[in-house]
Amino acid sequence: MTPDQRPTSSPRPTDSTGPASTPRATGPRSDLTRRRALGLAAAAGGGVVAASAAAPALAAGTAAGGGTPGPATPAKELPPVHPVPQKVTVFDGNVSLAGKVSVIVGKDTDDSALAALREVLEDAGASISLITATSEKTTAQGTRIHLGTSEDNPTLAPNLEALGAKGADDLEAEGYVLAAGRSKSALVVLAGRDAAGSFYAVQTLRLLLAGTSRLRQVEVRDWPLMQIRGSIEGFYGIPWSHQARLDHFPFYGRRKLNTYIYTPKDDLLLRSKWRDLYEGEALEDMAELVETATKNHVHFTYALSPGNDITYGSDADFAATVKKFDQVRDLGVTSFYIALDDIPTELGEEDAAQFDSLAAAQAHYLNRLQDEYVKANDLEPLQTVPTEYWGSGPSDYKTAFGTGIDPDIRVQWTGEGVFSPQVTVDSASKAEESYHSEHLYVWDNFPVNDGRRDRIFLNPLEGRADTLHEHFDGFTSNPMIEPYASLPALANYADYCWNPPAYEAEDSFADALDELAGDDRQVRRALDVFVDLNVNWPYRDGSPKAPALAADVEAYRKAYEAGTQGGRADLRTRLNRITELPRALEAMASQGFVDDTKSWMTAASQWAQGIKEQDRMLTALEEGGLKKASRAAASAKANFRAATAATVPDQGDDGVYEEDQITPSVGDGVFEVFIAWAWAQLRDVLPDDPSLPFVGLPATASTTLDQYQDHAPALMVDGDESTMFWSSRAPKKGDTITLELTNPSDLRFVQLKMAKSDETAGDQVYAGVVEASADQETWTKIGTLAGDPVFTKELAQPVRAGWVRVTVTGKNPGGKWVQVREFAVSDEVPSGG
Template identity: 65%
Template sequence: MNRSTADISSLPTSLTRRAALGLGLAAGGTLALPAGGALAGGNASRGGDRTVRPQPGAVESADREVVLSRQVSVIVGKDTDAAAQRALTELLETNGCTVRTVTAQGADTTASGTRIHLGTPEDNPTLAAALETVGVEGPDGLAADGYVLAAAKDKGAVVALAGRDARGTFYAVQTLRQLLAGGTRLPAVQVRDEPLMEIRGAIEGFYGIPWSHQARLDHFAFYGAHKLNTYIYTPKDDLLLRSKWRELYAGDELENLAELVETANAHHVSFTFALSPGNDITYGSDDDFEATVTKFEQLRELGVTSFYIALDDIPTELGEEDAAQFGSLAEAQVHYLNRVQTDYVEAHDLAPLQTVPTHYSGSGPSEYKTDFGEGAHPETRIQWTGEGVFSPSITEKSVVTAVASYHTEHLYIWDNFPVNDGRRDRLFLNPLEGRAPTLHEHLAGFTANPMIQPYASLISLANYADYCWNPPAYDAEDSWEAAVDELAGPTESIREDLRVFTDLNQNWPYRSGSPMAPELAADVEEFWTAYESGDAAGEALVARLTAITELAPSLEPMASTGFYEDTKPWMVAAGQWARALLAQQQMLLALTEGRLEDASAAAAGVAEHIAAAGQATVPDQRADGVYKENQIVPSVGDGVFEGFIARAWEELREVLPEDPSLPFRGLPGTATTTLGTYKDYAIERIVDGDLATMFWSSKAPKVDDVVQVELEETHPIRHVQVQMAKSDSTPGDQVYEGVLELSADGETWTEIGTTDGSAVATATLDEPLDARFCRLRVTAKNPTGQWVQIREFGVGETPPAS
């Protein structure tokens, strides 16, 4: 991926408007974070390139610098935002300055030396003169959260940081932080900036392990630095939000919420509390309304001013009491929502109520959407996920249609990227793509639904920050590169290694054509091309695989320790896969050179690495709310590792068909099942000889469901092997209670084995049994309600070598 932003010195001296800002302010550089740098190390490289992200709306720059002296006077008003003052003081002190804070009433605006004027024109009367001195207009007319930053020389350095409001003042400091790049010099620059989207942030709305308290605190620092202004608290497995929504918080939970609200406010992040009462609420009930506002009132006392009712993933049938009062689900819901908006939100002068309706996807009209949108209070903010629950793209046409279908002027997106609660074995570290650059003309904004891993989600959240602030200027690759560099820190070797790792987690399965470990795949393809010509050295592939084996130790010093800890299980698994491939590369090299004993010896070392890669090392938490260690096998490499291994075994099989290292291969056959199929995980994948592919059912199995293989003709069968779940070594989605059966005619069946709870079901016969059909039949429901995955179903005449 190539960076394409321009250095500040190359910007034109004339004012550059939004339409001409495709270059940005700078290339390279590392953004320093506030509040101790809990996420990305906290220290910018001294004298580094200056990068401003999100890309500002308008910039004017002169070919000269403004140098801050070691003594800096910060001039503020009595009501200037305290968070902005703290952030500015910390920034200047970190960069080696001594700060003297002066109130506007006692300031001498004609004095010499470095003066930084901070605030809004309303709270700091010295700003008007300062803005005139640096030759810029004030922030009047800008959107909420906008700001003006200007630096010039006048008896010393003069810097004006003028916010449209308190948050805009804070954001002006964040831009100054980037322009200083860890030093005391900045360009003689004028920045006039405002967001094009009102709502910019994240919704912690996934199933699975909720984020830790510390992770949320760290996220707020990150959001403030990146000009994200919204965090919605609604983790699905917080029982006090859903199944126990009427109960109040107490003890440590209440204290933690208080600290979250305080910290969010300190970074100008709107902490939105989202209740999910829809599973058992009576919409017309006075008691349930009182329970709602009582819960909200507990949070308002902590400083929350933004509330949300989540109506997603709930029953669509009204209860008896509501059915007698309302004509439809939508009518009942808007009755309840409007009552909260008018009787509570407006009564306390709070931000407008937010909600996600039960029918939250698809842009086309429906009776529910019409009733919901027309009935809802006009100020209510309504969330929508796009054309699908996961939307590969969100187009202007789709949004315009949805706005009309929901009859609202305040639609905004609940974007289910990069959330991984449906694929908990995966990390999605690819860029945010497919969002049209004109959506700000029709939407209030976006909240991203992140991954269960909070720090691993920061790449995409940095992308959302850049996109939502200035959609026409958003460059997905450039934003992604900058985010990766920020998390890695300034050391180039660590940045390179982090790119090696992120390459292994690029495929987003909800977008057709999404790349699969593209850099690794390219090296693999180059290897096989050379191999077909007799060259198995594979220098590029070997170098990449060697780097992958060292990812866990080499990335440990990266700037974001949280990202490292979140993703370490995937690094370790990737290292084991890479060791398996390196062993196979040596096997293939020996084959090309006729060293068959060496080839067999190299092959013998592959299995242990594959088994290690298949260990469950990721924790999980399901609907019971119980946290459990080592539940999930990390999936990394997007199938490229497995694909290489499958082909390499075929090369060995062709030369040494009896090698004991070879995996068991079943006879050719056709697979069928009574189970439904999830997406494109088709049943024929279980007989393709490739462990990188699999069948996945669309629901849990019932008693007497079967997965069956029909051979091309009758054979004397002695061995059957069914490899289920994601890995041979770790149970997962599979048949937990079932029997293996053989039949010559598909009518009369002989039981030859049973499942034992492991991921592999096998049966080996002392004497062969003539059969053409083999099936795995379910004898009891899965105790955990899990679905069924099968990677290979092998039926053969000869048992594998022991």
């Protein structure tokens, strides 16, 4: 864990298969090794090509039907498909799926693929007849659609041949061929390399129809470049609800994500109570999750986190692990994971007597599970995240761990850091060597927000090299505490992992937003306004901060200071749209997204309404209407107070859910930039207006607390409540925060503003004493801190001081850090107090 994190995210994997899934290969490297050896991965770029006039049958007619191929169709006329397929050939002409449609399947064709196809055809207006093929020839009416694999549907091969297309058997696992053309009549073939491939062929058909009943004559040959593509619910904080997990799996299926790893950090039955079995509703919910994941071709991996109190060499703890695994294996889980992240690094007495290192103890435990449980029950290879899960450089732990475990065990890695702004080929190559693993894959801590629970992150996945499929088995995203707000980023992972060379971050992200917004253009425009307020990724230098809002703010400021009206209209328009966000986004197709982000929408609306009042204030100042300006300032202040209320729930490691614990942060600080500037304009004209933030005597600030990122101590005394000092750890008894006055003074007033809001406790000093001194030898007590975010003291008698300090006298609850917006003192009591 780095200073950037609270108890923050760790890593995770997947690989489970159920009755409706084709098992993933389990030999060393399997298809992935073969692909790398042949160089197919590097060659595949997601190309769309136009057919030449000599192309065989995917056109207006075929040799059998007496037709000749039509002219090639420009690729741009094809509806967008995400993920981008490896190869698409487009022909002139269409196939209609309205009216009579015969669907020809084998008796063992995947039920999920058939159900998905039925849905697609019904949306297209088809009247469906289902035919179960027993030979290569069938009698069918209307448009014919052949679905399945070569093993379960004997009609695929002759009909692909009639269209001049090759089958899917030479493709990678989960690959497929979609061919549409004419052979005597309209014909579509959806041929999967396996059951998952046939299911994914239907998903591509859905996208190519784009809500119509007409399908372009086309041949798609497609397969994933990464075996593992999905999410790991591995964050701290409120675990996803059961319904949210169920809702994720159809989204994964549509987007060709195949992995979900179940390991929420604050699920007590995974971590602090890992030996306890599931009971009642919890067990029923787990069964429903596994069933729903399997129907959507999502591998459900169950991850246990025993490392806080396990004895690695203990037969009893091994038996407890097996007993827990057996319980969920009975539900259909075939993929298991041991999470060894964020745990003590010192061995207990019993293990220390048996093993010479932590890595050796862990390897013993993992190998025993791999040999005696996984292999014995013919399950998919065990997966794990090691205790050192970041950094590509070698270490004694990585060497002992990597060389000690069974080479078939899959190992997760987070990149160069816990949060990795970039994952490069150089890092990947070094990590493979350092971990001594041919089965490394990435636990990607994006867009996870458990270290910044006040934020939601709505920016696309960037900074991952487009050839990492040559090094890793795949990626799993560690998403946000808010499950539906995480969907745009998960769509990015779907597109990236399927075809990295063809991945375009902005295009992929926009496509996901289109789906979540629905068909209403005004809703989609409002969603763009909201996304702009949440794009900053604080773990990447140079990540933009509300760029559209920031541009409008800057234009307004320049226009005001120049005394012109031009340049102010765009900000006013944007503020109007922001104030309308809670209403405008109610009409989104994804109500889950609306519910997840409601607190941030509301806060944004309140910030914008306050700035609209400041705009009125500034206009009144220009016109000399001082009373009107003061009334607008008071109204603005009330809106800002509402915007800083705690409205987001939270949950600690005790598993207790609590409402209204966190103040949502929105706008990436750009709102606050305007607010501070506007107050400065008011101060120039009405310096005693009670709406103004209090500015104290000149002073410098220092602290024994380490700072978080660029939140330096100087921000405590800059007269701007929109900026703050922020520690990178919880305070310890004896830590201090100190003001040194530029000139010693007789103090009459002291004010300390902590957390993000005057009204709501948060990151702050919960137990402390405030003192003043003229010589740093003798200190006079001013008051005590007892849990309120704001400390204000009017002194009955002045106290001569050159220094004022806060000394921590007790622990913060929940390990909370410390934020100080302003620490100010004065030789008089301010009128606005």
